[in-house]
Amino acid sequence: MYAVKPFENMLPILVLLLASLVPPAISAFDGLRVDLTHVDAGRNFTKFELLQRMALRSRARSAMLVSKAAGGSANSISATDVPVSPNPYEYTIGVSIGTPAQPLLLMLDTGSDLIWTQCQPCLSCTNQSFPLYDPSHEAFTFGSTNNVTVPNLGFGCGFQNQGNFNGIAGFGRGPLSLISQLGVGKFGYCFISYDDDDSKSSALMLGSAASLNGSSTNIQSTPFVTNTSQPTYYYLSLDGITVGTIRLPIPRSAFALQQNGTGGVFIDSGTSFTQLTTVAYKLVRSAFLSQVKLPVANGTAEGFDLCFSLPSSPSAKVDVPKLIFHLEGADMDLPRDNYMLQDSTMGLMCLAMFDSGSEISIIGNFQQQNMHIVYDLDDQKLSFAPAQCDQL
Structure with missing residues (x-):
């Protein structure tokens, strides 16, 4: 079993008190679309290497989230524990902080509920090709090309950092x-296929830009479930x-959220x-x-x-059974490419799913x-529909 390396402690401080925040005008962000970049984009990994790295990150991420769930609220701002390696995240957002x-x-x-980046003075920081953020400069620009500036944003500073990323949104x-x-009420994203070429990009959408296209014939929605022990x-x-x-005869208890906050099912970007x-x-x-009529391989x-x-x-034709997640009020009918990986070089087809080893x-x-996945915070529901994400 994959073992997560020891956790390193990050010490974020809140630069601005939440009580002093002035909510930005919703119109400034409503309809905003920002490109998302996969962490492995442009690094010339083979398909085999991409799959290996994704599997390692997936196990590391699961271990981190399960650890948070077992240890209390994921909403704490007093300290954030992040595994050193591998990086347990998948997509990056381009932003700018400070003046200039x-x-x-x-x-x-x-x-996560935190926004943080590496700051001066830094006791232990990861390498980056630009200066560390100086907390005395407060401007935060959302998106690398959109240039929408957020006034009075509350975010944290990391002074003792390990890992290979600059911060978290x-x-x-x-x-x-x-x-x-x-304060835009909803956001959405659309992830392109993991093996698409680097000329294509996934998308993060805010407000009205996140709304599902009315022309889609297969929009489905399911309500969010609140876990007071893990409200994030x-x-x-x-x-x-x-x-x-x-x-499948899976007992309902396998996915049930328990009164003590354990168990349950959540959707995750990372x-x-x-x-x-x-x-x-x-x-x-x-x-x-x-149901798959092929020899089992290692x-x-x-x-x-x-x-x-x-x-x-x-x-040769390879038949693969359908896979459907039955959510409350919605069926997530997954395309074959979303659960079966094929590597013709290795001659393998693998199920892209693991045992969590937890509740x-x-x-x-x-x-x-x-x-196209939409998180509707106003109506407390998740909506989704098939989409060609590289064309959004």
């Missing part, structure tokens, strides 16, 4: 998160899973691959084993638990590829 503007990349994180449900401070995360009610034509509780994962794995080199050997002929299940971003 200092460009940097923050990690998009729906599992928290999009969680708490009052200190970036999306809460902007976007919990959902997952009622069951279908593989092929069979709805986890690569979906992770299910052991009882649910075993049933999903067994269903694919019985996929541990790529970091996956269940893999199959592809036919030697590239033209928590997480819907990862790989399963969200080419879906």
Whole structure:
């Protein structure tokens, strides 16, 4: 099993008190679209290497989130623990901070309520190609090309940092998160396929820009579930899973949010691959084993638990059963490419899903590829529809 390296302590301070914040005019951000960049973009990794890295990040991210859930609120601003390696995040947002503007990349994180970056004076900071932020300069510009400036934004400073990123843009449900401070009521994203070329980009959308296109015929919505013990995360009610034509006999308790705040299911921008509780994962794995008519292969080199050997002929048809997540009031019918990985070079096809090893299940971003996902904070619901994300 993958072991997360020891946690390093980050000591953020709140630069501005929340009580002193002046909410920015909603019109300044309503309709704003910002490009998202994948952490592995432009680094010339092979498909095999990309999958390895995604699997490692997924396990690291899950361990971090499960640790937070077990240790108390993820909303604390007194200290933030971040694993040193691998980087447990997936997408970056270009922003500028200070006067004159200092460009940097923050990690998009729906599992955090904090906004922070490395600041002066820094006792231990990661390398970056531009000056550290000076807290005496307060301007925060959202987006690397949009140049929409946020006045009086409350964010944190990291003075003792480890890792390979410049900071975090928290999009969680708490009052200190970036999306809460902007006050636009909703946000959305659309992740392109993980193996699309670098000329394409995923998108983050705020306010009206996040609204699903009325021409879509398959818009579905499911309510958020509140976990008072973990108010940051976007919990959902997952009622069951279908593989092929069979709805699996997963007990409702496998996905239930308990009164003490443990368990449950949430959707996350930073986890690569979906992770299910052991009882649910075993049933999903067994269903694919019985329904996929290919020899089982060893996929541990790529970091996956269940893999199959592809036919030697590239033209051979490979049938794969459907996968549907039955949410409250909505069915997330996943395209094949969102749960089955094929690496023709390695001759493998692998299930892009893991056992979480805990009471928590997480819907990862790989399963969200080419879906327009909208987090409606006003109506407290998640909406989604199929989309060609590189064309939004």
